[in-house]
Amino acid sequence: MKKRIIVLGLVFAMLLTAAGAVASTDKTPAQQATTVADNTPAIDAPTAMPEEAVPYNIGVEAVVTAIHKDNGRVSLEVQPTEGAAIILNLSDATILLDNQQAIPVGVDDIKVGDKIYAYHDIMMTMSIPGQTPAIAILTNLGEGAVAKLHMPERVEQNDEGASALCDNGSIWVRTAKDTVFTPYRTRQMVSAADIRMGQPFLAWYDIVMESAPAQAVAKRVMILPSANEEQALSLKLDGDMVISAKMVDGTVVVPARLTAEALGLKVGYRQENGKAFVTISNGTGELSMTMGEDAYSYRATASGTVGATAALPYGAAPHTAPYMEGASVTWMSAEAFELLGYEVSLAHGELSIRK
Numbered sequence: 001m002k003k004r005i006i007v008l009g010l011v012f013a014m015l016l017t018a019a020g021a022v023a024s025t026d027k028t029p030a031q032q033a034t035t036v037a038d039n040t041p042a043i044d045a046p047t048a049m050p051e052e053a054v055p056y057n058i059g060v061e062a063v064v065t066a067i068h069k070d071n072g073r074v075s076l077e078v079q080p081t082e083g084a085a086i087i088l089n090l091s092d093a094t095i096l097l098d099n100q101q102a103i104p105v106g107v108d109d110i111k112v113g114d115k116i117y118a119y120h121d122i123m124m125t126m127s128i129p130g131q132t133p134a135i136a137i138l139t140n141l142g143e144g145a146v147a148k149l150h151m152p153e154r155v156e157q158n159d160e161g162a163s164a165l166c167d168n169g170s171i172w173v174r175t176a177k178d179t180v181f182t183p184y185r186t187r188q189m190v191s192a193a194d195i196r197m198g199q200p201f202l203a204w205y206d207i208v209m210e211s212a213p214a215q216a217v218a219k220r221v222m223i224l225p226s227a228n229e230e231q232a233l234s235l236k237l238d239g240d241m242v243i244s245a246k247m248v249d250g251t252v253v254v255p256a257r258l259t260a261e262a263l264g265l266k267v268g269y270r271q272e273n274g275k276a277f278v279t280i281s282n283g284t285g286e287l288s289m290t291m292g293e294d295a296y297s298y299r300a301t302a303s304g305t306v307g308a309t310a311a312l313p314y315g316a317a318p319h320t321a322p323y324m325e326g327a328s329v330t331w332m333s334a335e336a337f338e339l340l341g342y343e344v345s346l347a348h349g350e351l352s353i354r355k
Contacts, residue, residue, distance in 0.1 A: 053168035054348060056151040056200070057119045057135050060086075064114045074107050076137070077129060078118065088118055088134035095136035095184060095224060097202070099147055102220055104185050105139055115141055119149045136202070147202040147222070148173075152195060154345035155335070161192035164201075168347065171214040173203050180220045190223040196315055197335060198233075198346045199226050199250045226250025235334075235351040237262050244324050245334060245351050251315030252334040252346055254353075255323050256280065256289075263353065265340070278318060278330055280340065287339045289318045289332055296332075298339040309339065 062078035065085065074090045090096075096105045099117065110116070117138040124130040136149055150173055152164035161175030175181075181190045195201060203218040231247035235254060241262060245254045257267045260280045268279040276291040281301065289296045295311035314333035323329040335344050337353050345352045 053170075055122055056167065057149060058122055059117065059119045059149065061115065061117050061141075061146075062086075064110060064112050064116060067110065067112060075131070076110065076116075076118075076134070078116065085129040086120075086124070087129050087131040088120055088137070089131055090134050090137075094134045095202075097136065097138050097147070097184075097222070098140045099138040100140045100142040100144065102147075102182055102204070102222060110137070110139060114139060117141055117146045145204050145206045145219075147204050147220075149200055149202055151200045152197055153347045154343065155195055155197050156338075157193065162195045164195050165213065165345070169213055171208070171216060173205075174215065174217050175221060176217055179218050182220065182222050184222055184224050186225070192221075193313065194223045195221070196226075196250050196252075197344065198247055198252055200224055231349075233346070233349050233351050235259065235353065237353075248316060248331075252344075252351060253316050253331040254334045254351070256318065256330040256332040258323070258329065259334075259337075259353070263337075263342075278332070280337075282340050285340060287336060289336065291318050291330070293317050294333075296336040296339060312339075 060078075060080045060083075062080040064076050065079050066077035068075045068077065068087075076088045076090070077085060078088060079085050090107065096107065096110075097103070098105050118134055119136040121133040121135060124132040138147055150164065150166040150171070152166050152173075153169065154165040156163045160177060161179060163172055163174045165172055175192045175195070179192070181192065181194070183190045201224055202222040203216070204220040205216040205218050207216065209215040226249055227247070233245040233247060233252060235243040235245045237243065243254065243258055243262060245252060247253075256278055260267050264282075266281045268281070270277050270279070275293075278289050278291065280287040280289075283301070285298055285300045287296060287298055290311070293311075294313040294315065294317045296314050297311045298309045314336045316331075316333045318330055318332045320328045321331055334346075334351060334353065337344055342353050342355060
C-alpha cells in the first residue's frame with residue numbers, strides 16, 4: 001500500500017497556481033471600477049493565506065488527459081495549467097457539477113480533453129503521477145466565475161442572509177437577498193440558514209474586495225450534503241480543559257451543562273405545558289431551549305440590555321445522548337451560545353466559544 005504524505009512544496013505550488021488562474025480571469029469595465037466603501041480596490045481572488053495555515057483543499061484548473069475505470073472505481077489523469085500531472089481519484093462523495101448551469105453531472109459527462117476545475121485533498125501519494133482524492137470537479141467552466149469551495153469556520157445570520165468567515169479566516173463570504181440558493185442532488189428547499197459552521201459550500205462571485213479578511217458577496221450558493229457519520233471534535237477552553245464535541249448531521253453540538261459551567265454560566269431546567277426546557281444564563285440574559293425542538297430563544301434579565309428574541313433554529317434540537325460512552329447528557333447546538341454574546345467558530349476540528 002502506498003504511503004500518503006503531505007507534500008508541502010506541492011501544496012503551496014498548487015495554491016499559487018490556483019490563485020494565478022483565478023486572478024487571470026478577465027474583468028469587465030464595471031468590475032475594474034468597483035471599490036469597497038473605504039476605497040480599497042476590488043480584486044478577483046482572496047488575500048493570500050498565511051503560510052502557516054493548513055488549507056482544507058487545493059484548487060487547480062486542468063485538462064483531462066486520461067480516464068481510468070477499474071472495478072467501478074474512476075480516476076482522472078489531468079494536466080494542471082502549471083505543474084506536474086496528477087491523478088484525481090473519484091468516490092461517491094465527489095461533487096460533480098456543471099459550473100455554468102450549477103447542476104450535477106455524471107462521470108460519463110467528463111471526456112478526455114475537457115478543461116475542468118478540481119478541488120482535491122491536500123494528501124497526495126509519492127507515486128508519479130501523484131494520486132489524491134477528488135473533493136469536487138467542475139465542468140463547463142465558461143467565461144464567468146468559477147465556483148469557490150469554502151469551509152465556513154464561523155457563521156453569522158442577519159436580515160440580509162448569512163456571513164461566513166471561511167478558509168482559515170481569510171475571507172468573509174456574504175449572501176444577499178437576491179442570492180440564489182440551490183441544494184446538491186436533492187429537491188429540498190435551502191436558504192442562508194443552511195450555511196453551517198464546519199460544512200463546506202460552493203459559492204459563485206465575480207469580485208473579491210481586498211481587506212483583512214477579504215470579502216465577497218455570492219450571487220449563488222450551493223449547499224453541499226453533510227456527512228452521514230458523526231465527526232469527533234474538541235472544545236478547548238482556558239487552561240488545559242478539553243470538552244468533547246461532535247458534528248451530527250452537519251451541525252456542531254456540545255454537552256450543554258458541561259460547556260455552560262466551564263464558561264461560568266448557570267444552567268437550569270423546568271417543565272411547562274408538557275414540554276421540557278433547559279436554560280443557560282449569564283446574569284444579564286437567559287438562553288432557553290426546548291428539548292426535542294430546534295428552537296432557541298433569548299430573554300434579557302437586566303435593564304438596559306437587548307430584549308427577548310423569538311425562538312430561532314440552530315441546526316440541532318437539544319437531545320440526550322451518551323457523553324464519551326458514559327452517562328447520557330443533554331446535547332445542544334454550539335452556535336446557540338451566540339445568543340449570549342459568544343463568538344463560536346470551528347477550524348480543523350477544534351471548536352472555540354469565547355467572548
